[in-house]
Amino acid sequence: MARNRPTVADLRALKGKRQLSKLRVTTLEEAEAAERAGIDLLSVTYGLMLDPRFRDAAPTCFAVPGDEYGMMGATTDEILRTAVKLKAAGADAVYCSASAQTIRRLADERIPVCGHVGLIPTHSTWTGGFRAVGKTAETAEFVWRQVKELEEAGAFAAEIEVVPGAVAAAISKRTPLVMISMGAGAGCDAQYLFAEDVLGLNRGHYPRHAKVYRNLAAEFDRIQQERIAAFSEYAADIASGTYPGAGHMLGIDAGELRRFEDFLSGQT
Structure with a gap:
């Protein structure tokens, strides 16, 4: 049966009902494979999102351009301009780990925003580097405050990265945000992996939460x-x-x- 591309309203309505699947893809071939495999959500590079062939390759995947927000520009206005271009190219939402002020500006322009909590790679110096966040009551409260800040800024979803599963599940139950787990257990609303990890293309260290399904590096x-x-x-x-x-x-x-x-x- 043919499927339609989900909307933000659809994703919100699915919260707590079934786990969504999300992949980070960087090529048209990966995007097409994700489409044919029935993946729900895609994180994509700006270049891929702006490629006019992308929507032919993945017409029904909910696409969230997910390069680091700094590549959008240094100011809120620059980030907004880039977000408008991405939305015009067919993006369903934009990823943004910038300030609550910036997220609020995007939301005010009716641009759906997916934020980020827990381990945020671009801001990891504030939480001790590339390590789990939320393993103590104090740091778990910090993640909760991050989520509440995103709610108040108008985000509709958040990636929650490398947070203990029980903490992520407790938060997910108490927020209207669509919570997307990357190494944060099964108690969220979606599971997120990078295609390069799924396909076995990563020649370096694999994160603990990654699961390798093929060994394309050898091929x-x-x-x-x-x-x-x-x-x-x-x-x-x-x-x-x-x-x-x-x-x-x-x-x-x-x-x-x-x-x-x-x-x-x-x-x-």
């Missing part, structure tokens, strides 16, 4: 070796004179060639 390694082998054979054929062969070149009638050679012989 790309194999393809790269085949690429090197093909190029090596090509170079060797050139060196040996094997390439180009007769089948790779255009022929010419012998009489026409003689006429041309006679012409050349008369040239100084």
Whole structure:
């Protein structure tokens, strides 16, 4: 059965009823695969969102451009201008981890905003670096205050990253925000992973919450070796004179060639 792209109202209505799926994708191929797999939500780069082919690849996925907010610009006005462009290109919402003032400005312009609480990579220095947030009562209260700030600013959703599952679940039950878990357990409204982790493309450290479903890195390694082998054979054929062969070149009638050679012989 064909599905329609969900709206913000649809996502809010689904809160507490079923878990949504979310992926971070960076290519049209990944976007198309997510669409065909029935993924609900996509985090996408600005470049991908602005590509006119994106909506053909993923017409029914709820798309949230999710580059770091600093790439939008340094000021609230610059962030707003970029958000308007993204929405015009087909974005369903924008990700923003900037100030509550900036989020409120976007919301005032009726632009749906997904915020971020818990471990926020761009602001991790304030919470001790790349580590879990909310493992004590005090830090769990801090995450709760982050959520309340987003509510008051007008956000409709929030990524909640690397927060203990019990804390995230307790918060999710008490907020109207659509809570999107990245390493924050199953008690939220959606689960979020990066496509590169799901596909096994990450050659470095995998976060604890990641689950690898394929090993495409090995397949790309194999393809790269085949690429090197093909190029090596090509170079060797050139060196040996094997390439180009007769089948790779255009022929010419012998009489026409003689006429041309006679012409050349008369040239100084």
